[in-house]
Amino acid sequence: xxxxxxxxxxxxxxxxxxxxELKVLKGVNLKIEKGEMIALLGxxxxxxxxxxxxIGCLDRPTRGKVYIEGKDAYNLSEDDLALVRxxxxxxxxxxxxxxxxxxxxxxxxxxxxxxGVKKDGARKRAMGLLKLVKxxxxxxxxxxxxxxxxxxxxxxxxxxxxxxxxxLADEPTGNLDxxxxxxxxxxxxxxxxKGYTFLIVTHDPLIAKSAGRIIKxxxxxxxxx
Amino acid sequence: MNDLIDVAVKNIFRQKTRTALTITGxxxxxxxxxxxxxxxxxxxxxxxxxxxxxxxxxxxYSKGSSGFMTGFEGSEITxxxxxxxxxxxxxxxxxxxxxxxxxxxxxxxxxxMIFGIAPKDIDFFKSRGTELDSGREIEEGDTYQALIGYKYxxxxxxxxxxxxxxxxxxxxxxxxxxxxxxxxxxxxxxPVDTMxxxxxxxxxxxxxxxxxxxxxxxVVAEDLKSSFDDFEFTTSTDIINQMASIVDTIRxxxxxxxxxxxxxxxxxxxNTMIMxxxxxxxxxxxxxxxxxxxxxxxxxILIESVMISLIxxxxxxxxxxxxxxxxxxxxxxxxxxxxxxxxxxGSLLFAISLGxxxxxxxxxxxxxxxxxxxIRYE
Numbered sequence: 001x002x003x004x005x006x007x008x009x010x011x012x013x014x015x016x017x018x019x020x021e022l023k024v025l026k027g028v029n030l031k032i033e034k035g036e037m038i039a040l041l042g043x044x045x046x047x048x049x050x051x052x053x054x055i056g057c058l059d060r061p062t063r064g065k066v067y068i069e070g071k072d073a074y075n076l077s078e079d080d081l082a083l084v085r086x087x088x089x090x091x092x093x094x095x096x097x098x099x100x101x102x103x104x105x106x107x108x109x110x111x112x113x114x115x116g117v118k119k120d121g122a123r124k125r126a127m128g129l130l131k132l133v134k135x136x137x138x139x140x141x142x143x144x145x146x147x148x149x150x151x152x153x154x155x156x157x158x159x160x161x162x163x164x165x166x167x168l169a170d171e172p173t174g175n176l177d178x179x180x181x182x183x184x185x186x187x188x189x190x191x192x193x194k195g196y197t198f199l200i201v202t203h204d205p206l207i208a209k210s211a212g213r214i215i216k217x218x219x220x221x222x223x224x225x
Numbered sequence: 226m227n228d229l230i231d232v233a234v235k236n237i238f239r240q241k242t243r244t245a246l247t248i249t250g251x252x253x254x255x256x257x258x259x260x261x262x263x264x265x266x267x268x269x270x271x272x273x274x275x276x277x278x279x280x281x282x283x284x285x286y287s288k289g290s291s292g293f294m295t296g297f298e299g300s301e302i303t304x305x306x307x308x309x310x311x312x313x314x315x316x317x318x319x320x321x322x323x324x325x326x327x328x329x330x331x332x333x334x335x336x337x338m339i340f341g342i343a344p345k346d347i348d349f350f351k352s353r354g355t356e357l358d359s360g361r362e363i364e365e366g367d368t369y370q371a372l373i374g375y376k377y378x379x380x381x382x383x384x385x386x387x388x389x390x391x392x393x394x395x396x397x398x399x400x401x402x403x404x405x406x407x408x409x410x411x412x413x414x415x416p417v418d419t420m421x422x423x424x425x426x427x428x429x430x431x432x433x434x435x436x437x438x439x440x441x442x443x444v445v446a447e448d449l450k451s452s453f454d455d456f457e458f459t460t461s462t463d464i465i466n467q468m469a470s471i472v473d474t475i476r477x478x479x480x481x482x483x484x485x486x487x488x489x490x491x492x493x494x495x496n497t498m499i500m501x502x503x504x505x506x507x508x509x510x511x512x513x514x515x516x517x518x519x520x521x522x523x524x525x526i527l528i529e530s531v532m533i534s535l536i537x538x539x540x541x542x543x544x545x546x547x548x549x550x551x552x553x554x555x556x557x558x559x560x561x562x563x564x565x566x567x568x569x570x571g572s573l574l575f576a577i578s579l580g581x582x583x584x585x586x587x588x589x590x591x592x593x594x595x596x597x598x599x600i601r602y603e
Contacts, residue, residue: 082516093600158515
């Protein structure tokens, strides 16, 4: 078995016991293998973002277990969860979410610096990652000097900084025009070929087409799951 | 840690005007603390220097006179009293003196004092660190010879060999005492016999008693008190304690009240940091998502607020120091201000703690931010 992540009976209820109680996830089971490219599809409100946050150690589920490399993640304290995010998870967001006071290369260095990588080592690897996303000439640019597609490429490079177990991307092409979106999809495919694992929350049919596996979620349950 | 400081510098200069204003708030407070604090420190060091001179001695006055160096006219310590004190157990040395205040006015300086001391007792003063600037001591057999204080000599352009007149008697200046920042600087010292003669004094004004064992000074003073009802005995520590409580009051009003200004500056830091955290909600959320711990975020915000207060503190100390110096200058040396190490270190620690306390709440808020909500926040 090559399962890097396993979800068991995940339930997520907001405001439990109150009049505005909201069951978002109702028993989700999921196994993710190394090297997969998964598209997570579903209508808005279906719970796909919540599921992604739970996999990404950002949101503690109401019930159920998340095993990351066989270890029960939510058994950990807040700060230890932050360490798991730092080392095992790479996030890519629809809004890019780079830090505006840092240059492109500094944004990519950040997760490594948090992990205690020395400045020289972090710079070297960050430059390598910029080359991988074909943006090395933009290394000293600040986010407000970059286009949407460039921003998302820097964000992807940042997600790869600490060689994560999985990259979680939330609508990565949602804020891009079709052509730029395609470039990003191609980039992710290329990285997937190199062995990186992707879970992509999306509406984009192009992503769904290129994904190795499609998971559909509706009303808090995985269809056919 | 280096990174945290790097990032902090970037962050605090994002909103230059706001940061500059916040720093100004701190620097006004700390500057006031330093400038006003230097006044009480100056008074304190003036007193301790003066008291150093009296260190290890018991001062004796007759009851009814109003105390040390007041120039009270009634001299009531007789030669017999002096002998009684000399024979008292635990007493090593008795140094009687007479004094007058403000008898002569040459020039415009502060009122001078005239002391009459036996030439053999001059050593008593020398052993308390008083050295001559020029000339010689008064010696056994001198009559119309005088020692004068440094300031007195300077203000009246007097040198060794010149003469001064007291009660129509001419005195030859044989020596000038070095500057010791005490009343001695404005004094004239002449042989006690001559002085008692020309001022028609029968008795001594006051005297110093040196105990055999300085560490038992309080015991000797107590013994003296219970044996002599007509005299008051005050040790130098008594006076220092009295003075210290006065200085403490002055400190309370100078440092204490100016601290209020600094605390207001600290509230400014808190306000700025709360604003800054609100503006950076999203960014803090991102940092948490990519693996920053709550502790990291807390530290980050605290470093920023301490940095602001530290910069304010450092500039404040500089400006307060300049203020203190100009105060001395403007008052022509009357206000003896002193920016002591204690004052500087204390103000700096105060500034740092303002940053820490002011930063604590916003830092805690930032650390507790839910990354999902913060990232969604537009």
